[in-house]
Amino acid sequence: MNRYLLMAPILLVLSLGLAISSQANSMAQSGFTTYDTSKLIGLTVKSRSGVKLGQIFDLVADSSGRLDFALVVEPGFEEFPGRVVVVPMDTLMISKEGSQKMTVVFNEDKEKFYEGPDYGTEHLSNPRQAASVDEYYGIQPSWTTKGQCADATGNYSCRESCG
Numbered sequence: 344m345n346r347y348l349l350m351a352p353i354l355l356v357l358s359l360g361l362a363i364s365s366q367a368n369s370m371a372q373s374g375f376t377t378y379d380t381s382k383l384i385g386l387t388v389k390s391r392s393g394v395k396l397g398q399i400f401d402l403v404a405d406s407s408g409r410l411d412f413a414l415v416v417e418p419g420f421e422e423f424p425g426r427v428v429v430v431p432m433d434t435l436m437i438s439k440e441g442s443q444k445m446t447v448v449f450n451e452d453k454e455k456f457y458e459g460p461d462y463g464t465e466h467l468s469n470p471r472q473a474a475s476v477d478e479y480y481g482i483q484p485s486w487t488t489k490g491q492c493a494d495a496t497g498n499y500s501c502r503e504s505c506g
Contacts, residue, residue: 378437378445380410386445388415388435390453399447400427403467409485412476414462427462433482451480 380402388396396415403412410432417425436448449456460476467473474484 382445383413383437383447386447388413388430388447388449390449390456392453394453396449396453396456397425397428402432403429405485411473411485412467415456428456428459429462429467429476430456430459431477431480431482433477434480455480 383399383402386399388399390396395418397417398415399413400416401414402410403414404410413430413432413435415428415430417428419425430449434449434451436450437445438448439445460479467476470484477484
């Protein structure tokens with residue numbers, strides 16, 4: 344009996360390991376790629392044509408941990424940094440080259456980036472202002488998807504239907 348009790352934790356650990364391995368393989372087969380966010384900070388953001396737009400200064404996540412925005416610093420002059428542009432993560436294509444070096448491409452027209460909202464004027468903790476950034480880039484805010492909508496004051500809440 345004691346032998347079976349000792350085997351149970353070992354079997355549990357082995358089955359958990361197989362489940363994790365299976366999930367990782369499933370994510371890799373489905374094309375799901377993960378990136379270490381600490382390695383995204385400082386990466387150069389380029390336009391589709393290869394023009395350097397700036398560098399990722401910081402990342403903004405929502406309360407559920409989803410990365411919503413990148414703060415991209417435009418190149419400055421001498422000692423003065425450029426302005427900080429708020430860019431939705433959905434507009435960025437992140438990939439690894441053969442040498443495992445990550446590249447970031449702004450997948451919109453570069454003029455959209457140049458005219459994009461400044462971080463200093465947008466308070467991303469305010470749902471209405473965060474939504475205005477997404478809307479500028481033509482993206483539906485993640486928190487306004489099915490089952491969520493804004494009331495007259497711009498506050499978002501979950502409901503069965505909006506209307």
